[in-house]
Amino acid sequence: MSEPVLILIGSKSDWETMREVGAALDRLEVRWRVQVSSAHRALSRTVALVQQAEADGVRVFVCGAGMAAHLAGVVAATTVRPVIGVPLPGGIADGLDALLATVQMPGGVPVATVAAGKAGARNAGILAAMMLALGDEALAERLRRFKQELSDAVAAADMALGEERRS
Ligand code: RP5
Numbered sequence: 001m002s003e004p005v006l007i008l009i010g011s012k013s014d015w016e017t018m019r020e021v022g023a024a025l026d027r028l029e030v031r032w033r034v035q036v037s038s039a040h041r042a043l044s045r046t047v048a049l050v051q052q053a054e055a056d057g058v059r060v061f062v063c064g065a066g067m068a069a070h071l072a073g074v075v076a077a078t079t080v081r082p083v084i085g086v087p088l089p090g091g092i093a094d095g096l097d098a099l100l101a102t103v104q105m106p107g108g109v110p111v112a113t114v115a116a117g118k119a120g121a122r123n124a125g126i127l128a129a130m131m132l133a134l135g136d137e138a139l140a141e142r143l144r145r146f147k148q149e150l151s152d153a154v155a156a157a158d159m160a161l162g163e164e165r166r167s
Pocket of ligand 1: 009010011012013014038040064065066067068088090
């Protein structure tokens, strides 16, 4: 059985940002793998890879690309599994270009697009886990704990700032 999440990146240069997807999934104990495949430079390879991944049991695709970021759209055109798109900085508008290219899908072919850059990559990992948690109560419980930790960290930051201001 394949890993449930396949992270696809348009270039090896995208990995520095997209490693955040893997880090978020690791934290939630969700198995994943990563492959490089470009929509523009290797279209047939990308389509074949997605078809094989779906046949192998991949349940969610997370795609990161920059510039004219068409990778998530090509993957969404190929599979019936959910596709999350992460727009990456580096183009002429530093991520805004990739955001528009990723989010502006025509009706009928959705890509769940997250924020550009590392925060978006992290959220893509969490969102993929939330999708998988629909059929996995143990994962849903790990997500609840994760949300509680986020909230606890805000309270701790508030307390730390208060102490700093008093000293
Ligand atoms: C996109 O072009 C890739 O996703 C990457 O963000 C950008 C630049 O790719 P490289 O020239 O670094 O391979 O397709």
